[in-house]
């Protein structure tokens with residue numbers, strides 16, 4: 106069942122948009138000069154519609170650069186005056202929100218750590234009540250679509266209609282090249298539940314490194330997402346936060362130029378090319394199927410080692426019969442054909458036994 110919140114399309118608050126929504130700017134505003142020099146270059150690229158700059162920075166551990174604070178709001182106002190670009194920053198409590206509204210920022214966003222806290226989201230929503238603010242909500246750090254949805258509901262109850270979701274990935278649950286695991290399935294689920302909600306992707310915080318940004322951005326467009334929020338700094342090597350993932354404005358321009366953007370609709374109707382969208386969903390689910398199988402095999406290997414240490418045979422027929430019965434039952438309850446489930450587990454089991462026999466023979 107979809108959720109019937111009243112949500113305006115992007116062009117309602119950004120009438121000049123004629124492409125995907127691209128938001129770019131530094132992770133953190135550091136000095137007036139850095140803010141302005143980055144903005145002037147970004148403003149020359151007509152694909153960039155909104156300037157971002159973190160002013161209050163939520164850091165995982167204390168002692169890192171925590172942002173310049175309120176003075177940064179003044180720099181954002183100057184950027185808008187100088188370049189004409191709408192500007193935005195992250196707000197993480199009632200006081201930030203009051204200050205950002207007072208400064209007349211065009212866009213506010215709720216960061217991943219804040220979305221995970223309903224109290225924080227509610228206090229922000231209470232301050233925003235009755236305004237026509239544009240509010241973007243990053244996914245919570247944990248892949249809980251209900252928590253993400255809950256934030257939109259709280260904002261909606263406060264009368265906010267200009268809302269956008271930002272997919273920035275999730276804390277990885279095992280070692281991964283990416284800084285945050287993209288878990289595209291959660292995004293598909295959000296799209297299904299709130300088909301009117303524009304969703305953009307933040308490849309910077311998903312990838313954590315410049316080299317991954319292109320692939321993640323292309324994937325986002327292949328999945329029918331409505332734009333990107335991407336970090337750009339005049340000189341990433343000197344950045345006070347997230348230096349590995351920021352692009353110079355020039356490199357950002359090159360990346361945007363290489364992206365193939367298919368059938369993007371800024372009014373956020375679902376993809377015209379349904380087949381393409383459905384295939385991307387299959388690709389994402391297949392990747393997850395394989396990852397799950399690989400995690401399963403890791404455990405099988407551990408069991409194999411344990412059996413070797415304790416001198417037990419690899420094949421234990423009683424356990425297999427019981428497993429098969431349970432899996433078929435579960436499969437049927439999920440609308441799968443029992444014969445199909447049986448065959449899949451026959452194969453999985455055969456390969457598990459092979460792997461354990463190899464371990465016992467070692």
Ligand code: PEP
Pocket residue numbers: 132133159163195215216217218243273310
């Ligand atoms: C940011 O956008 O700079 C940021 C802190 O992101 P996130 O909330 O996704 O970690």
Ligand code: MN
Pocket residue numbers: 132133310336346347
């Ligand atoms: Mn950042």
